[in-house]
Amino acid sequence: MGKLREDLRQYEGCGLASALEAMGERWSFMILRAAFNGLKHFEEFQSELGIARNILAGRLARLVEHGILERTALDSDRRKIVYALTAKGMDLLPAMVALRQWGDKWCQGASTPVLVDSRDERPIRPVALQSHDGRTLDLAELRWKHAEELLELGRSSENAA
Amino acid sequence: MGKLREDLRQYEGCGLASALEAMGERWSFMILRAAFNGLKHFEEFQSELGIARNILAGRLARLVEHGILERTALDSDRRKIVYALTAKGMDLLPAMVALRQWGDKWCQGASTPVLVDSRDERPIRPVALQSHDGRTLDLAELRWKHAEELLELGRSSENAA
DNA sequence: TCATGTAGGTTGCGAATCACTACTTATCCT
DNA sequence: AGGATAAGTAGTGATTCGCAACCTACATGA
Numbered sequence: 432m433g434k435l436r437e438d439l440r441q442y443e444g445c446g447l448a449s450a451l452e453a454m455g456e457r458w459s460f461m462i463l464r465a466a467f468n469g470l471k472h473f474e475e476f477q478s479e480l481g482i483a484r485n486i487l488a489g490r491l492a493r494l495v496e497h498g499i500l501e502r503t504a505l506d507s508d509r510r511k512i513v514y515a516l517t518a519k520g521m522d523l524l525p526a527m528v529a530l531r532q533w534g535d536k537w538c539q540g541a542s543t544p545v546l547v548d549s550r551d552e553r554p555i556r557p558v559a560l561q562s563h564d565g566r567t568l569d570l571a572e573l574r575w576k577h578a579e580e581l582l583e584l585g586r587s588s589e590n591a592a
Numbered sequence: 593m594g595k596l597r598e599d600l601r602q603y604e605g606c607g608l609a610s611a612l613e614a615m616g617e618r619w620s621f622m623i624l625r626a627a628f629n630g631l632k633h634f635e636e637f638q639s640e641l642g643i644a645r646n647i648l649a650g651r652l653a654r655l656v657e658h659g660i661l662e663r664t665a666l667d668s669d670r671r672k673i674v675y676a677l678t679a680k681g682m683d684l685l686p687a688m689v690a691l692r693q694w695g696d697k698w699c700q701g702a703s704t705p706v707l708v709d710s711r712d713e714r715p716i717r718p719v720a721l722q723s724h725d726g727r728t729l730d731l732a733e734l735r736w737k738h739a740e741e742l743l744e745l746g747r748s749s750e751n752a753a
Numbered sequence: 754t755c756a757t758g759t760a761g762g763t764t765g766c767g768a769a770t771c772a773c774t775a776c777t778t779a780t781c782c783t
Numbered sequence: 784a785g786g787a788t789a790a791g792t793a794g795t796g797a798t799t800c801g802c803a804a805c806c807t808a809c810a811t812g813a
Contacts, residue, residue, distance in 0.1 A: 446695030534607030
């Protein structure tokens with residue numbers, strides 16, 4: 432299978448491109464969401480999302496390839512394949528929730544199920560950027576810094592790529 | 593032009609689907625990232641990302657449609673079009689950073705520019721989910737709650753988020 | 754003023770991907 | 784064995800992507 436299209440990755444040393452390489456295709460995030468909601472089996476994903484079977488098969492395979500889901504056949508019934516989130520997959524939760532909160536806020540809101548802290552049943556905070564000591568940061572309070580600058584704190588250079 | 597493919601949205605009252613409707617296509621996030629980095633013009637996006645011109649035109653138009661970018665012609669030179677982030681677009685920053693941090697962490701890491709707090713030049717925290725009072729929440733501490741449940745609770749204690 | 758350059762697109766076309774439906778394979782149940 | 788079920792594959796159009804060439808409005812400057 433020769434890909435003609437180039438990896439997004441090569442244009443940037445940026446993790447965003449790598450993330451999109453793994454999760455950027457249509458349906459990937461919806462599948463992930465379903466997985467977070469406890470769905471485990473092919474037919475469950477298929478009927479929940481209404482996605483075409485071949486596409487679903489492709490996406491699941493890709494997510495497994497990228498280590499986001501793990502594929503196991505059940506011992507009790509070897510027809511049944513379990514797709515389970517790995518640690519890497521679970522670590523996508525903040526990104527997914529951030530995206531979802533944005534959608535709720537700006538696109539006709541009113542999302543039915545809401546994430547709550549199971550301790551007190553209160554909704555979680557909006558995802559935000561925070562300084563090392565926990566202050567919430569605004570866009571104006573941020574800048575890009577290159578790795579070299581972090582290492583050599585003595586000098587200051589002025590650029591953001 | 594009739595779209596045969598259905599909106600992701602219809603399958604879920606979920607903001608995630610709406611968000612993907614606006615940002616889920618290839619290149620959209622990379623364009624957004626470039627916009628956050630100060631790029632404003634068609635040719636700048638094109639040469640920075642190496643994206644095909646027609647695709648870029650389509651994406652920019654779509655992002656404008658969705659109110660994520662704003663398109664303005666400069667008075668000083670009316671050939672020049674400025675694409676600027678709107679408030680809605682800027683509000684995608686947490687989601688983008690979360691995605692990027694995930695990519696940095698799990699996919700061959702080492703992302704060159706890093707976001708820092710401009711006040712003390714220290715890198716920002718990893719994006720995480722937090723309870724209403726600021727505790728960082730683990731996946732095990734979360735559950736989904738439906739709107740009706742929240743309303744029922746609200747009957748005794750008068751509040752809605 | 755008219756040639757020339759520039760910014761921001763559009764068009765045409767082949768390749769790749771998506772989506773819908775039907776078919777297949779392996780396994781379980783009785 | 785016969786039928787049902789889970790998880791895919793295969794075939795077929797429609798849609799989108801990616802590349803290069805082309806187009807148009809505006810700006811510049813000799």
